[in-house]
Amino acid sequence: MKKNNLIHARTCVYHMNYHLVWSVKYRRKVLNETIEKRLKEIFRDIAEEKGFIVHMIEVGKLDHIHAFVSAHPKVAPSYMVKMLKGISARKLLLEFPHIKQYLWKGRLWNSSFYIETVGSISEDAIQKYIANQSKRG
Incomplete structure (x- = not known):
């Protein structure tokens, strides 16, 4: 099972990606x-400071x-969401008070x-790969 974009850390090799979605309160069209x-600038700054990547x-x-x-x-994925939402809200409301x-x-x-x-x-490919592990010598 060969994967591209693997990241080699001190104790592990990983490739962890997430799709995050959230909305403005009351779905107000303010963005x-x-x-x-x-x-986008704020998100990239937060990610850099907190140790994750916004692609x-x-x-x-x-x-x-x-x-x-x-x-x-x-x-933790919830930590990334908390940081992105909390810090961006504070900064945007200060910089754009009219919203x-x-x-x-x-x-x-x-x-x-x-x-x-x-x-x-x-998921299917992973399940097949794992199932085939017991068949190998």
Whole structure:
């Protein structure tokens, strides 16, 4: 089972990727082009500081975020979401105070999120690989 993009750390070899999605509170359409540009900068700064990688970020319909991120296995996916949402909300609300008028209690992000692991190999391929391990000598 050969994989590209493996990262070699001191105690492990890994390739951990996640697709994260969350929305603006009340699905308010506040993520215009200017805010989106700044949000992408903020996300990359957060990731660098906290020890993970943001490969890709896109804003959908001005009201939700899609992010493709990766991290060492010791970095919890929920930690990445917490850092991205919390720090970005604080910074965006300070830099763009006018968006508070669209949000109740000044909360930028919805409290929930969607997360999915992303791999370069399908579940079926992994299951077949593992099943074949017992057949090898």
